[in-house]
Amino acid sequence: MNLPDxxxxxxxxxxxxxxxxxxxxxxxxxxxxxxxxxxxxxxxGLFGIILxxxxxxxxxxxxxxxxxxxxYKFRPxxxxxxxxxxxxxxxxWSRVIWGAQLSVVIGFSVVLLNAIFGTLIGALAGxxxxxxxxxxxxxxxxxAFPAILLAIGVTAVLGxxxxxxxxxxxxxxxxxxxxxxxxxxxxxxxxxxxxxxxxAGAGHWRILRRHILPNAMAPLIVxxxxxxxxxxxxEATLSFLGLGAVPPTPxxxxxMAEGRQYMSEASWIITIPGIALMITVMGLNLLGDxxxxxxxxxxxxxx
Amino acid sequence: MSLLxxxxxTTAFKTERGEVTAVEDISFDxxxxxxxxxxGESGSGKSVTALTIMGLLPQPPARVVRGSVHFAGELLTGxxxxxxxxxxxxxISMVFQEPxxxxxxxxxxxxxxxxxxxxxxxxxxxxxxxxxxxMLDRVGIPSAVRRLGDYxxxxxxxxxxxxxxxxALACRPRLLIADEPTTALDVTIQAQVLDLLMDLRDELGxxxxxxxxxMGVIAETADRVLVMYAGRIVEQAPVARLFDRxxxxxxxxxxxxxxxxxxxxxRLVAIPGSLPEPARRPAGCRFAPRCGHRIDxxxxxxxxxxxxxxxxxxxxxxxxxxx
Amino acid sequence: xxxxxxxTGLTKHFAVRGGSFLRRHTTALRAVDGVDLQIRSGxxxxxxxxxGCGKSTLGRLLIRLIEPTGGRIDFDGHEITGLSTKxxxxxxxxxxxxxxxxxxxxxxxxxxxxxxxxPLLIHGARADAATRAKVAEAxxxxxxxxxxxxRFxxxxxxxxxxxxxxxxALxxxxxxxxxxxxxxxxxVSVQAQIVNLLQDLQKELGLTFLFIAHDLSVxxxxxxxxxxMYLGKVVEVAEKHAIYxxxxxxxxxxxxxxxxxxxxxxxxxxxxVRIAGDIPSALNPPSGCRFHTRCPHVMPICRVQEPAxxxxxxxxxxxxxxxxxx
Numbered sequence: 001m002n003l004p005d006x007x008x009x010x011x012x013x014x015x016x017x018x019x020x021x022x023x024x025x026x027x028x029x030x031x032x033x034x035x036x037x038x039x040x041x042x043x044x045g046l047f048g049i050i051l052x053x054x055x056x057x058x059x060x061x062x063x064x065x066x067x068x069x070x071x072y073k074f075r076p077x078x079x080x081x082x083x084x085x086x087x088x089x090x091x092x093w094s095r096v097i098w099g100a101q102l103s104v105v106i107g108f109s110v111v112l113l114n115a116i117f118g119t120l121i122g123a124l125a126g127x128x129x130x131x132x133x134x135x136x137x138x139x140x141x142x143x144a145f146p147a148i149l150l151a152i153g154v155t156a157v158l159g160x161x162x163x164x165x166x167x168x169x170x171x172x173x174x175x176x177x178x179x180x181x182x183x184x185x186x187x188x189x190x191x192x193x194x195x196x197x198x199x200a201g202a203g204h205w206r207i208l209r210r211h212i213l214p215n216a217m218a219p220l221i222v223x224x225x226x227x228x229x230x231x232x233x234x235e236a237t238l239s240f241l242g243l244g245a246v247p248p249t250p251x252x253x254x255x256m257a258e259g260r261q262y263m264s265e266a267s268w269i270i271t272i273p274g275i276a277l278m279i280t281v282m283g284l285n286l287l288g289d290x291x292x293x294x295x296x297x298x299x300x301x302x303x
Numbered sequence: 304m305s306l307l308x309x310x311x312x313t314t315a316f317k318t319e320r321g322e323v324t325a326v327e328d329i330s331f332d333x334x335x336x337x338x339x340x341x342x343g344e345s346g347s348g349k350s351v352t353a354l355t356i357m358g359l360l361p362q363p364p365a366r367v368v369r370g371s372v373h374f375a376g377e378l379l380t381g382x383x384x385x386x387x388x389x390x391x392x393x394x395i396s397m398v399f400q401e402p403x404x405x406x407x408x409x410x411x412x413x414x415x416x417x418x419x420x421x422x423x424x425x426x427x428x429x430x431x432x433x434x435x436x437x438m439l440d441r442v443g444i445p446s447a448v449r450r451l452g453d454y455x456x457x458x459x460x461x462x463x464x465x466x467x468x469x470x471a472l473a474c475r476p477r478l479l480i481a482d483e484p485t486t487a488l489d490v491t492i493q494a495q496v497l498d499l500l501m502d503l504r505d506e507l508g509x510x511x512x513x514x515x516x517x518m519g520v521i522a523e524t525a526d527r528v529l530v531m532y533a534g535r536i537v538e539q540a541p542v543a544r545l546f547d548r549x550x551x552x553x554x555x556x557x558x559x560x561x562x563x564x565x566x567x568x569x570r571l572v573a574i575p576g577s578l579p580e581p582a583r584r585p586a587g588c589r590f591a592p593r594c595g596h597r598i599d600x601x602x603x604x605x606x607x608x609x610x611x612x613x614x615x616x617x618x619x620x621x622x623x624x625x626x
Numbered sequence: 627x628x629x630x631x632x633x634t635g636l637t638k639h640f641a642v643r644g645g646s647f648l649r650r651h652t653t654a655l656r657a658v659d660g661v662d663l664q665i666r667s668g669x670x671x672x673x674x675x676x677x678g679c680g681k682s683t684l685g686r687l688l689i690r691l692i693e694p695t696g697g698r699i700d701f702d703g704h705e706i707t708g709l710s711t712k713x714x715x716x717x718x719x720x721x722x723x724x725x726x727x728x729x730x731x732x733x734x735x736x737x738x739x740x741x742x743x744x745p746l747l748i749h750g751a752r753a754d755a756a757t758r759a760k761v762a763e764a765x766x767x768x769x770x771x772x773x774x775x776x777r778f779x780x781x782x783x784x785x786x787x788x789x790x791x792x793x794x795a796l797x798x799x800x801x802x803x804x805x806x807x808x809x810x811x812x813x814v815s816v817q818a819q820i821v822n823l824l825q826d827l828q829k830e831l832g833l834t835f836l837f838i839a840h841d842l843s844v845x846x847x848x849x850x851x852x853x854x855m856y857l858g859k860v861v862e863v864a865e866k867h868a869i870y871x872x873x874x875x876x877x878x879x880x881x882x883x884x885x886x887x888x889x890x891x892x893x894x895x896x897x898x899v900r901i902a903g904d905i906p907s908a909l910n911p912p913s914g915c916r917f918h919t920r921c922p923h924v925m926p927i928c929r930v931q932e933p934a935x936x937x938x939x940x941x942x943x944x945x946x947x948x949x950x951x952x
Contacts, residue, residue, distance in 0.1 A: 026735060026778055036319075191730050191733075192730045193731055195691055195723070196723065196795075197744065197748075199722055199723045200798065201714070201718035201719070210736070210744070211733050215734065215735060344813040344814055344815055459904040460904075462904060489676035489677055490676065490885060492676075493884065494900055495902070519887070519888060520886055522890045522893075523886040523893055542890040557814060560814065560815060560818035561818070562821070562847035564843055564870060565887065571821055573815075573821075573822055574818065574819075577783035577785055593815075
């Protein structure tokens with residue numbers, strides 16, 4: 001390239017003084033906004049409790065959650081047994097904490113599978129018009145089933161296990177994620193900066209990677225935080241119905257299913273995992289609302 | 304007494320970075336039958352001024368910090384929402400820039416005009432319908448009777464803007480505020496709508512406030528002009544006077560920097576720099592950083608709007624030297 | 627002078643789905659309908675018309691951002707219609723575009739340096755010091771300081787962003803630039819800066835511009851020749867003084883008459899001809915001459931026969947039965 005020496009542009013001089021000295025990376029600004037957002041902070045706090053319990057499970061709940069001790073059965077919460085014991089004398093503290101770990105593992109796995117396959121399907125369908133019809137009709141067919149019914153169906157066919165629960169929930173939620181990614185991609189595909197890249201000779205792969213996917217991430221992240229909550233809730237439902245992880249592995253769902261029989265004598269067995277579930281879902285929903293407020297520009301303009 | 308009297312009007316908004324003043328110390332009068340043009344660029348506060356007068360800004364985040372608005376002798380600032388609703392439409396009405404989003408897509412235009420009438424006058428459905436037909440006819444929609452049943456999407460942008468004007472006129476307001484009424488329209492349609500507004504003034508004797516960024520629209524319609532920059536009035540003059548002998552350097556810059564069909568120039572005289580954001584307005588005269596006649600004193604204090612004669616005022620400390 | 631860009635019978639029809647749920651049908655939206663146009667090397671051709679006339683589509687067709695439905699485009703002596711994406715890439719260096727919306731034209735997640743560097747990287751440069759130096763030069767050329775490279779689009783004003791967009795278009799050293807309404811989204815006081823910048827750049831770099839705008843005054847200021855479009859057709863092309871002082875087509879005359887003058891004492895109302903009515907839909911354009919529904923001089927033949935683009939005066943092309951009676 002052979003540009004001549006840049007001449008002075010007097011009209012621009014006042015502008016030049018306006019160019020800010022401090023670099024503001026957009027990601028940094030988003031973070032700063034997030035950490036000023038009350039809902040988001042509350043959500044992070046609540047979910048943080050569950051996450052910490054899941055990670056620290058081996059340390060804070062060293063008692064084997066499956067260890068039977070019939071002589072201690074139906075002990076209400078007290079100094080020895082923080083959350084009391086169940087009908088087999090197992091420590092409910094251990095069972096709920098380890099249950100948290102399972103919930104978090106399943107939640108993360110489902111979110112991860114959605115992030116990968118939902119983005120892939122959504123981006124392909126949104127960007128390449130020729131693929132759109134085929135991919136979206138399959139998607140629509142899967143979305144036509146009520147979520148929990150489809151999950152029950154898939155686990156019933158595959159058999160109850162942690163892995164199959166993850167698989168079932170991924171099948172249920174990926175079409176929904178794909179739809180959200182697709183709709184952002186369709187909008188972004190028409191942006192003028194994408195046109196500019198085409199005009200410069202950029203290929204599809206570069207356009208998707210540099211221009212479309214990074215800008216489609218915001219709504220996806222919001223969706224994934226809500227998805228985490230749905231996944232935890234659905235997993236609890238499945239194991240409550242006996243379709244989740246096989247007992248004696250503790251999950252909030254199967255603890256509650258067992259506790260249901262002793263609801264009047266030992267109400268803590270069903271109440272405590274229920275509260276844990278509530279904290280998780282509420283925390284994630286608040287976190288998702290906060291993310292949406294900060295990340296979704298359409299809502300920000302209205303404020 | 305003027306129809307509209309605005310005194311020291313100052314409106315601020317609550318933002319992430321604290322309260323930001325959008326318009327400051329706005330004072331002007333508007334007489335019956337007069338067309339007042341308010342010209343300014345983005346961030347000048349021209350729309351905020353109109354919305355404050357109408358009481359249409361949500362409070363919070365907006366807040367009228369000080370000042371007053373009198374319409375036909377009644378104090379509007381601080382008036383209850385119920386009483387304001389009675390004045391809006393019947394006393395003052397407003398036409399917005401975007402005719403697409405200002406009309407409800409699921410109601411026919413007839414229903415929308417009749418609804419406006421119903422809100423202010425206790426008249427029969429038959430009379431409401433007659434009024435709607437009269438108004439559509441008045442704004443130049445052909446075969447008005449047939450078009451009453453049309454939905455907004457069945458009309459073109461220019462026709463929608465006519466419908467908006469018909470709605471605004473339905474209760475025979477004494478003041479019509481038109482906020483960028485032709486910005487979304489093509490130039491041949493713009494000419495039609497501007498002609499219409501002036502005909503309406505002549506026939507109905509109502510006052511019109513036209514808010515625009517386009518000096519051409521001002522030249523074609525206004526009797527008197529306010530020039531706004533960064534939230535303040537910088538110049539006020541009768542229209543011929545403003546184009547003939549502009550005083551404020553910003554007004555002069557605005558007139559010089561637009562190419563015209565009449566003249567040929569090799570190069571445009573640009574105003575350097577950008578418009579200041581409301582949260583980052585410079586101290587003193589807000590135009591000073593972009594002004595070719597700037598001296599140190601310009602940044603010391605905000606120059607007040609000073610009258611040079613009965614009708615012409617400018618907010619520049621160097622008016623005497625530059626005039 | 628030779629034509630750098632030339633369009634022959636260029637046509638673009640968009641398929642629009644319409645009708646009720648049960649009776650679907652597709653209609654062709656004739657955005658550009660058989661346009662012949664030459665852009666000479668080194669000139670600025672202004673392209674004016676109202677919304678929906680197809681001027682923006684035509685601009686994008688010429689640099690093959692949109693695939694034409696029919697017709698032929700020649701660029702710098704080569705036919706480029708029908709070239710594969712790969713074969714097209716080498717021509718892309720020479721043709722660039724500047725957009726209207728300074729907000730939508732820059733990827734908000736990329737720094738200014740990354741934005742301007744991208745075209746270079748696509749054409750084989752590496753992200754090294756030499757490439758960065760080119761970015762800095764491009765910035766200087768559009769009047770932005772080198773430190774702007776590290777900033778992100780949201781930190782700039784509209785006019786500054788437009789400068790970044792211009793730098794991106796120029797960094798490949800193109801011959802031909804489509805300027806698609808480059809100033810109409812900017813504040814009035816900033817427009818003149820960008821107009822001046824474009825004129826300076828054209829002179830310094832010997833660029834050829836297609837300047838698309840709806841503002842007739844700006845087009846008159848910047849153009850050498852002007853083409854007027856109405857509903858997918860070019861109705862008049864001529865040297866700019868010929869167009870503005872002696873417009874031949876009734877539509878051109880109406881357009882010019884509708885522009886507000888900056889002299890309140892010369893108000894147009896009641897003195898000049900106004901055309902009535904709205905622009906018809908490009909989905910169902912009027913028969914014959916497309917302007918006949920609004921034309922003050924309409925004749926019977928206008929409703930049935932489409933006027934051809936003729937040359938009643940040297941280098942002045944008009945498509946109107948008044949000018950060229952059958």
